[in-house]
Amino acid sequence: MPLGHDMALEGTVVAVAADRGHHFSKPIQDRIALVEGCGVEGDAHAGALVRHRSLARRQPHLPNLRQVHLIPSELFATLSGAGFSVAAGELGENITTAGLDLERMPLGTLIELGPAAVVELTGLRTPCVLIDRFRAGLKRQVLSSAERGPPYKSGVLGVVRTGGTVVAGDAARVRLPLSSFRALPAL
Numbered sequence: 001m002p003l004g005h006d007m008a009l010e011g012t013v014v015a016v017a018a019d020r021g022h023h024f025s026k027p028i029q030d031r032i033a034l035v036e037g038c039g040v041e042g043d044a045h046a047g048a049l050v051r052h053r054s055l056a057r058r059q060p061h062l063p064n065l066r067q068v069h070l071i072p073s074e075l076f077a078t079l080s081g082a083g084f085s086v087a088a089g090e091l092g093e094n095i096t097t098a099g100l101d102l103e104r105m106p107l108g109t110l111i112e113l114g115p116a117a118v119v120e121l122t123g124l125r126t127p128c129v130l131i132d133r134f135r136a137g138l139k140r141q142v143l144s145s146a147e148r149g150p151p152y153k154s155g156v157l158g159v160v161r162t163g164g165t166v167v168a169g170d171a172a173r174v175r176l177p178l179s180s181f182r183a184l185p186a187l
Helices: 053-058 074-081 129-134 138-142
Strands: 010-017 031-035 068-072 095-098 110-113 117-124 156-162 164-167 171-175
Touching: 010 031, 010 164, 031 156, 068 074, 074 138, 117 164, 129 138
Parallel strands: 068 095
Antiparallel strands: 010 095, 010 171, 031 164, 068 156, 110 117, 110 171, 117 156
């Protein structure tokens, strides 16, 4: 999947969310603090080692490649057209963006958020059964049947490379990797 010339490299943070517990949805916050090598301060998925419950049970010593979950707000409009009402934070994301085609960005892309924070993309978020428990039939809507492009439309995951505070309205700037293109793997 080659990068198109029309890929936006600048967007906006629409909302930020965090939750100390392992719940599907995350409540919207005024601000979140990203901590280098850890994730979102106070979030259940923060930590240097894997925090995803099923992975942590099987392989607790793996590095945490799911420290931050980002979703493009444009997904909500697509889901609305299919009859699903979904708002920021409800799909478990920490950062909701506008203007960025996150799922089409290559592995290793850096997203600069606000004045200081940087998140490196590590993979696509793989939709699980919890999506259908949240809204019956929603999982089918985030699976792609297209021959080209990402297999899922449920956001991306990343690790914090540089810490900082992120608030709604902050700029989200993309730095594509210099190395050869590698599509984001599903995590």
